Amino acid sequence: MKRLSAGFLPSIALDTDGGVPMCEQLSEWFRRAIMDGRLQPGQRVPSTRGLAKELRISRIPVLSAYEQLYAEGYLETFVGAGTCVARSILGDALKPAHVTVRASRRSSGQGAPRRLSQRVAVLRTPPQTWANNHGAFRVGLPAIDHFPIAAWSKLVHRHAHRPPIGHMVYGTPMGHLPLREAIAEYLGTVRAVRCDASQILITTGSQHGLQICAHALLEAKDRVWMEDPGYPGARQAFRTVGAQIVPVPVDDEGLNVDEGMRLGRNARAVYISPSHQFPLGVTMSASRRMQVLNWAARTGAWIIEDDYDSEYRFGGRPLASLQGMDADDRVIYLGTFSKVMFPALRVGYVVIPKDLVAAFAIVRDAFDTFSSTLYQAALCDFIRDGHFARHIRRMRALYQERRNALLEAIDQVKDGKLEVIGTNAGMQLTALLPPGVNDVALSIETAKLGISTRPLSICYAAPPPRGGVILGYPGASVPEIQDGVRKLRSCL
Amino acid sequence: MKRLSAGFLPSIALDTDGGVPMCEQLSEWFRRAIMDGRLQPGQRVPSTRGLAKELRISRIPVLSAYEQLYAEGYLETFVGAGTCVARSILGDALKPAHVTVRASRRSSGQGAPRRLSQRVAVLRTPPQTWANNHGAFRVGLPAIDHFPIAAWSKLVHRHAHRPPIGHMVYGTPMGHLPLREAIAEYLGTVRAVRCDASQILITTGSQHGLQICAHALLEAKDRVWMEDPGYPGARQAFRTVGAQIVPVPVDDEGLNVDEGMRLGRNARAVYISPSHQFPLGVTMSASRRMQVLNWAARTGAWIIEDDYDSEYRFGGRPLASLQGMDADDRVIYLGTFSKVMFPALRVGYVVIPKDLVAAFAIVRDAFDTFSSTLYQAALCDFIRDGHFARHIRRMRALYQERRNALLEAIDQVKDGKLEVIGTNAGMQLTALLPPGVNDVALSIETAKLGISTRPLSICYAAPPPRGGVILGYPGASVPEIQDGVRKLRSCL
Numbered sequence: 010m011k012r013l014s015a016g017f018l019p020s021i022a023l024d025t026d027g028g029v030p031m032c033e034q035l036s037e038w039f040r041r042a043i044m045d046g047r048l049q050p051g052q053r054v055p056s057t058r059g060l061a062k063e064l065r066i067s068r069i070p071v072l073s074a075y076e077q078l079y080a081e082g083y084l085e086t087f088v089g090a091g092t093c094v095a096r097s098i099l100g101d102a103l104k105p106a107h108v109t110v111r112a113s114r115r116s117s118g119q120g121a122p123r124r125l126s127q128r129v130a131v132l133r134t135p136p137q138t139w140a141n142n143h144g145a146f147r148v149g150l151p152a153i154d155h156f157p158i159a160a161w162s163k164l165v166h167r168h169a170h171r172p173p174i175g176h177m178v179y180g181t182p183m184g185h186l187p188l189r190e191a192i193a194e195y196l197g198t199v200r201a202v203r204c205d206a207s208q209i210l211i212t213t214g215s216q217h218g219l220q221i222c223a224h225a226l227l228e229a230k231d232r233v234w235m236e237d238p239g240y241p242g243a244r245q246a247f248r249t250v251g252a253q254i255v256p257v258p259v260d261d262e263g264l265n266v267d268e269g270m271r272l273g274r275n276a277r278a279v280y281i282s283p284s285h286q287f288p289l290g291v292t293m294s295a296s297r298r299m300q301v302l303n304w305a306a307r308t309g310a311w312i313i314e315d316d317y318d319s320e321y322r323f324g325g326r327p328l329a330s331l332q333g334m335d336a337d338d339r340v341i342y343l344g345t346f347s348k349v350m351f352p353a354l355r356v357g358y359v360v361i362p363k364d365l366v367a368a369f370a371i372v373r374d375a376f377d378t379f380s381s382t383l384y385q386a387a388l389c390d391f392i393r394d395g396h397f398a399r400h401i402r403r404m405r406a407l408y409q410e411r412r413n414a415l416l417e418a419i420d421q422v423k424d425g426k427l428e429v430i431g432t433n434a435g436m437q438l439t440a441l442l443p444p445g446v447n448d449v450a451l452s453i454e455t456a457k458l459g460i461s462t463r464p465l466s467i468c469y470a471a472p473p474p475r476g477g478v479i480l481g482y483p484g485a486s487v488p489e490i491q492d493g494v495r496k497l498r499s500c501l
Numbered sequence: 502m503k504r505l506s507a508g509f510l511p512s513i514a515l516d517t518d519g520g521v522p523m524c525e526q527l528s529e530w531f532r533r534a535i536m537d538g539r540l541q542p543g544q545r546v547p548s549t550r551g552l553a554k555e556l557r558i559s560r561i562p563v564l565s566a567y568e569q570l571y572a573e574g575y576l577e578t579f580v581g582a583g584t585c586v587a588r589s590i591l592g593d594a595l596k597p598a599h600v601t602v603r604a605s606r607r608s609s610g611q612g613a614p615r616r617l618s619q620r621v622a623v624l625r626t627p628p629q630t631w632a633n634n635h636g637a638f639r640v641g642l643p644a645i646d647h648f649p650i651a652a653w654s655k656l657v658h659r660h661a662h663r664p665p666i667g668h669m670v671y672g673t674p675m676g677h678l679p680l681r682e683a684i685a686e687y688l689g690t691v692r693a694v695r696c697d698a699s700q701i702l703i704t705t706g707s708q709h710g711l712q713i714c715a716h717a718l719l720e721a722k723d724r725v726w727m728e729d730p731g732y733p734g735a736r737q738a739f740r741t742v743g744a745q746i747v748p749v750p751v752d753d754e755g756l757n758v759d760e761g762m763r764l765g766r767n768a769r770a771v772y773i774s775p776s777h778q779f780p781l782g783v784t785m786s787a788s789r790r791m792q793v794l795n796w797a798a799r800t801g802a803w804i805i806e807d808d809y810d811s812e813y814r815f816g817g818r819p820l821a822s823l824q825g826m827d828a829d830d831r832v833i834y835l836g837t838f839s840k841v842m843f844p845a846l847r848v849g850y851v852v853i854p855k856d857l858v859a860a861f862a863i864v865r866d867a868f869d870t871f872s873s874t875l876y877q878a879a880l881c882d883f884i885r886d887g888h889f890a891r892h893i894r895r896m897r898a899l900y901q902e903r904r905n906a907l908l909e910a911i912d913q914v915k916d917g918k919l920e921v922i923g924t925n926a927g928m929q930l931t932a933l934l935p936p937g938v939n940d941v942a943l944s945i946e947t948a949k950l951g952i953s954t955r956p957l958s959i960c961y962a963a964p965p966p967r968g969g970v971i972l973g974y975p976g977a978s979v980p981e982i983q984d985g986v987r988k989l990r991s992c993l
Contacts, residue, residue, distance in 0.1 A: 029690075037693065037821075044791065044826060081820050082754070082786035097754075097788045120829065121801030124769070126720050126742070129860040132867045143670050153669050158662075165661040165875075169654040177645050177843040178635050198521075201529065213705065217869035224741065228618050229721065245867040249716065250618070262574070262589075277616070294574035296589050299536065309613030328573050329529075334536065337612065351669040355873040368621040375624045375737040377709035377869075381847040383657075384873065 023064060032070035036077045043083050043094055053093045054084065131248045134241075139452040139461045143484065145493030147461040148437050149348060150484035152407055156351055160396050164387040176382045182374040183366075184211025184358075185385035191392040192344075192358055200319060201333035202342055204360045210369055211380050212357040215317055215345040219246035221359065222341055225372045226278055226311050227252045234269045234279035238468035240287045240315065243280045252277075256470035259286055263293030266300040278311040283331045284319040288439050288468050288479045290431015298331055306337035315343045318435040320401050323409045338362035346388065348436060349401060356384055404483070408436065411482040411490060418494035426501055439465055441477040446501065448476030454500040460493045515556060524562035528569045535575050535586055545585045546576065623740045626733075631944040631953045635976065637985030639953040640929050641840060642976035644899055648843055652888050656879040668874045674866040675858075676703025676850075677877035683884040684836075684850055692811060693825035694834055696852045702861055703872050704849040707809055707837040711738035713851060714833055717864045718770055718803050719744045726761045726771035730960035732779045732807065735772045744769075748962035751778055755785030758792040770803040775823045776811040780931050780960050780971045782923015790823055798829035807835045810927040812893050815901045830854035838880065840928060841893060848876055896975070900928065903974040903982060910986035918993055931957055933969040938993065940968030946992040952985045 021038050023031065042048040054060075057075055061068040075092065078084045085095040143150060168176065183189065189209040196202035212218040219242060227233065229251030235244060237256030247254055255273030258265050264281050279301060283293035293301075305312050314331045322328070332342040345357035361369045373379075391397050412432065419427050419440065427440040442448055448464035455462045455478075465477030478497070482490060513530050515523065534540040546552075549567055553560040567584065570576045577587040635642060660668065675681065681701040688694035704710040711734060719725065721743030727736060729748030739746055747765030750757050756773050771793060775785035785793075797804050806823045814820070824834040837849035853861045865871075883889050904924060911919050911932065919932040934940055940956035947954045947970075957969030970989070974982060 040787075040821065040826070043787070077820075081784065082788065095787060097786060121798060123856065124718075124801060125857070125860050126716065126718055128720075129717055129863055132863050134863075140671075143666070150670060153666050156669070158664070162658070162661040162663075166654070166658050169657040169661070171650070171654075174635070174645050177648070177845050178639075178642060179632075179844045213869050213873070216867070220868055224618065225621055226616075226618055228620075229743075242867075249864075249867055251721075292573070294589060295535070295587060296574065306613060309616060328569075329532065334532070352671045353669050353871075353874040355869075355871075364615065365617070368617050371621055371624050372741075375708070375734075375741055376712055377705050377847075379845075379847075381705070381873065381876065382845040384875075 021064065023066070030070065031066055032073035032077070035070060035074035039074065039078050040081075040083060048094050050094050051096045053091055056091060128249060128251070131251075132245055134467075135449075137467075139456040139463060142456060142459055142461050144460040145485035145489045146455075146463075146478075146480040146482070146497075147484055148463045148479050148481040149352065150481055151348055151351060151436070152404060152411075152483050153351055155404065155407060157396060157400055160394075161350075161387070161391060164390045164394075165383065167390070168383050168386040172383070172386075176386060180379040180382050182210075182370045182379050184209070184380055185382055185389065188385045188389040188392075189358075191389050195392060195397075196330075196342075196344070196360065200316065201329035202360055203333050204342075208361050208363060208366060210359045210361055210366075210373060211385060212359060212373075213355040213377075213380055214347055214357040215315065215343050216242050216246065217376075218343045218345075218357050218359040219243050219313070219315075220249060221369060221372050221376060222278075222311075222313050222343070223247050223250045223252065224376070225365070225368050226341075228277075231278070232273050232276040234264070234273050234276050235470075236264050236281055236286060237470050238288055238465060238473070239280065240282065240317075241467055243313075243315065247280070254470070259289055259291060261291055262297045263291050264297065264301070266297055266304060269301075270304065275308070276310055278313060279305070280313045280315065281331070282315045282317065284316050284328050285322075285435045286431075287315075287317065288431070288437070288463075288465060290433065290435065290438060292328055292434075293331070298334060302331070302335055302337070302339065305339040310339070312340045313343065314340050317343070317345055318348050319344075320349050321405055321408055321436060322434040323405070323412065323432075332360060338364065341365070349397070349404070350388070350391075354384060354388070356380070356388055408483045411485065411487065412438065414487040414490045415480060415482045415494065418491045422494070422498050426498075436483050437479050437481040439477050439479050441465070441475055442501070444475050446476055448478055451476070451497075451500055452478060455497055458496045458500070460496050462497060513556065515558070522562065523558060524565035524569070527562060527566035531566065531570050532573075532575060540586050542586050543588045545583055548583060620741060620743070623743075624737055626959075627941075629959075631948040631955060634948060634951055634953050636951040636953050637977035637981045638947075638955075638970075638972040638974070638989075639976055640955045640971050640973040641844065642973055643840055643843060643928070644896060644903075644975045645843055647896065647899060649888060649892055652886075653842075653879070653883060656882045656886075657875065659882070660875050660878040664875070664878075668878060672871040672874050674702075674862045674871050676701065676872055677874055677881065680877045680881040680884075681850075683881050687884060687889075688822075688834075688836070688852065692808065693821035694852055695825050696834075700853050700855060700858060702851045702853055702858075702865060703877060704851060704865075705847040705869070705872055706839055706849040707807065707835050708734050708738065709868075710835045710837075710849050710851040711735050711805070711807075712741060713861060713864050713868060714770075714803075714805050714835070715739050715742045715744065716868070717857070717860050718833075720769075723769040724765050724767060726756070726765050726768050727962075728756050728773055728778060729962050730780055730957060730965070731772065732774065732809075733959055735805075735807065739772070746962070751781055751783060753783055754789045755783050756789065756793070758789055758796060761793075762796065767800070768802055770805060771797070772805045772807065773823070774807045774809065776808050776820050777814075777927045778923075779807075779809065780923070780929070780955075780957060780969075782925065782927065782930060784820055784926075785823070790826060794823070794827055794829070794831065797831040802831070804832045805835065806832050809835070809837055810840050811836075812841050813897055813900055813928060814926040815897070815904065815924075824852060830856065833857070841889070841896070842880070842883075846876060846880070848872070848880055900975045903977065903979065904930065906979040906982045907972060907974045907986065910983045914986065914990050918990075928975050929971050929973040931969050931971050933957070933967055934993070936967050938968055940970055943968070943989075943992055944970060947989055950988045950992070952988055954989060 057071040061071045086092045189206040193206045223246045227250050231252045233247050233252045234257045235254045236259050257269040332340040342360035432438045448466050452462045452464045462478040549563040553563045578584045681698040685698045715738045719742050723744045725739050725744045726749045727746045728751050749761040824832040834852035922931050924930045940958050944954045944956045954970040
């Protein structure tokens with residue numbers, strides 16, 4: 010053991026401006042010196058008294074630093090032999106030369122591979138610059154400025170102020186029971202969903218619900234029918250588990266079940282939005298509904314029904330859910346509050362057939378344990394106190410007005426370059442473009458002007474014959490909508 | 502087309518108590534009648550006037566019901582021919598007989614199979630009744646009643662009251678930037694983690710972070726070293742993606758890296774809790790830390806460092822993170838606020854090597870889009886205003902007191918039946934049981950007395966030679982701890 014020479018010490022550059030405590034600077038210096046080989050295993054270090062003297066600092070930080078380094082296993086002490094760098098730190102484990110070589114090799118791209126799962130490549134999409142702003146036509150964005158924030162924040166405060174212990178500790182994977190009861194009641198009345206609270210799983214939004222479905226129901230390579238065009242988020246969920254997606258065309262009756270049977274034999278599941286197809290806005294016809302229910306019952310497939318924006322229907326009440334027609338418990342029903350309340354709420358739900366509840370709870374528990382309780386409790390009161398129904402009613406009128414303004418503004422252009430479809434319900438419509446116009450390029454252009462239009466083609470499995478832009482109207486005022494259409498038109 | 506006979510109508514049992522609107526009862530009746538074949542495609546239905554008269558109700562609800570059924574595609578209208586059941590509902594699609602047979606077959610177990618993913622079976626665990634109460638020794642439960650709820654709810658209210666629009670709309674997958682900045686600063690100072698805000702991903706807790714790691718880094722069949730005994734939640738995350746778990750023994754220096762290399766060649770990743778191993782409480786030695794870092798750099802494996810309860814260390818400051826020693830950016834560092842704040846908060850974080858940030862953001866976006874913004878904003882202020890550091894300091898003293906009370910209570914039993922390990926840090930310790938005592942049975946017994954002890958054996962891949970119970974102490978007062986030990990002892 011050699012004594013640490015005094016010449017060695019100056020390289021401990023202690024910073025005396027008080028930012029980092031002295032003892033921390035010291036222990037960090039020792040760690041680095043040991044790691045990069047300047048201090049060798051078994052090498053003796055100065056006594057705390059000696060080091061404090063050399064550094065002209067109090068002995069206290071030196072003592073703390075040594076104690077810390079000892080606790081971490083960097084230093085060891087022998088009776089009568091002072092303190093030295095732990096001999097349990099094998100030279101092999103340190104390999105300082107190796108570390109240096111590695112660092113430089115890595116910067117030149119020659120280090121060990123940095124392998125990610127194939128999933129990442131499968132899920133990667135081109136940058137979607139149109140999603141970077143919340144300007145006119147942002148899809149899925151409600152009229153935030155019309156949200157009854159005073160009533161809502163009062164409820165949040167009620168629950169945040171003096172929460173019962175039960176709202177702060179671990180909750181159950183299925184969610185806060187009073188909210189589940191309120192949702193079951195709401196869905197039964199408004200959507201003809203047949204369920205009780207035991208079947209409701211609270212999620213952090215419909216994407217989360219789709220992932221839980223995918224993980225509970227599907228194996229890698231399993232075939233899933235997917236509406237084409239359809240909701241890209243659902244495609245992402247199925248890709249996450251390595252499922253094989255079978256695009257099934259959508260016509261004016263919704264998903265073409267005959268085509269599904271022809272294209273995707275032995276499919277394990279189908280994803281559909283029967284009330285208001287995304288993005289074409291079609292309502293699935295009664296005969297197609299029965300056909301898909303019978304197909305599922307016959308083949309043992311699951312139906313994932315996404316009822317994402319069924320609250321808004323202009324003329325006629327919302328259509329009944331497919332789930333309510335299902336005699337074989339094949340439908341898993343998904344909904345969200347992101348669109349009726351506000352996106353940053355992160356509360357959605359899944360209605361699960363009774364015999365599948367345990368499986369979904371297992372997956373949810375493994376996924377992320379449970380949902381934050383505060384918002385669940387506040388939302389429950391928001392529904393029970395009638396704010397929710399009132400807000401939907403008000404928004405239905407407002408969104409209809411905004412939709413009409415959008416239709417009118419498009420109509421005024423009168424050059425037939427935009428053909429509007431899917432206008433009877435929901436929170437968006439689709440404007441088809443003249444053949445040959447690239448909708449992705451168009452959306453990138455409009456994003457530069459601060460408006461957010463989603464290209465229709467990204468909802469298709471293969472480039473469609475005719476592009477389009479999906480236009481959300483709830484989040485923009487009438488003047489913003491008129492301005493948005495002018496800007497959109499100028500990019501064409 | 503035959504006219505609907507009057508004799509047919511009485512089976513429309515209208516409920517006049519006002520619970521369900523008349524028009525809804527009517528449309529529901531028609532849907533069912535069409536679905537179960539009582540009304541056939543092409544069959545004529547009464548005029549609205551006629552039906553209203555027969556039922557002795559106003560014509561308005563009948564009109565609405567018909568309109569609804571028409572919109573849903575159940576009815577169609579022909580000029581001069583009145584209204585009939587839509588002929589597009591093919592007899593084949595309906596198959597009422599089939600529906601009936603299916604329903605009865607299913608109840609006798611002969612319906613189409615109800616297949617779940619294999620994942621569900623892999624993730625299923627025996628019921629853990631000890632997790633159903635929040636009594637003494639519940640693992641992971643902080644001292645909820647000492648949480649500064651007044652300060653916290655004030656911050657929540659500040660952000661809930663008049664949130665900027667930006668806090669209500671869609672956020673980014675990585676999280677709320679000011680919070681990420683606060684966390685990066687905190688981790689740099691306290692845990693010697695080297696990162697900036699761009700590397701911080703906000704999660705809904707450490708389980709969520711583990712899943713994102715597993716999905717971003719691992720393929721099915723990939724080998725992962727897992728501490729044995731180790732944290733069951735991590736095992737669940739790796740199982741979710743079908744990874745093959747290689748249990749690697751833990752000794753008094755932490756995970757045995759040599760054994761890992763012997764047992765699990767070509768492993769893609771290792772999961773470790775080096776600061777305070779769960780559940781044995783060991784601190785990983787410096788030589789093992791270097792060994793595992795070098796192994797990872799040499800083989801291209803990833804290190805998932807779970808620093809779940811590093812805030813509490815009794816005697817000596819918290820140990821530096823492994824992440825801070827890593828020269829090859831192989832460490833993904835996980836932390837959570839569930840244990841320092843309260844579990845129902847659902848905010849955690851992952852620190853990601855820079856070149857992996859994009860991949861993690863892709864997976865997180867596909868998983869569940871982003872985290873609720875309110876709590877992120879409130880937590881950011883809670884850290885910035887100094888409440889967080891103050892709370893940790895206060896809890897450190899309190900938990901040490903509670904730990905001491907637990908040790909003393911166990912010591913007073915003085916029969917050597919409980920051997921305590923892992924007492925220097927964190928929020929739990931482990932009491933080893935005499936050989937031959939079944940710890941799962943013991944935990945089930947203690948749960949009946951309202952105390953929650955977690956069996957050590959569930960943290961092992963194979964039944965260990967000696968069982969134990971993991972005892973959390975922060976959540977119980979000193980008298981509750983003393984009472985809990987008496988009850989535990991009485992079950993032995």
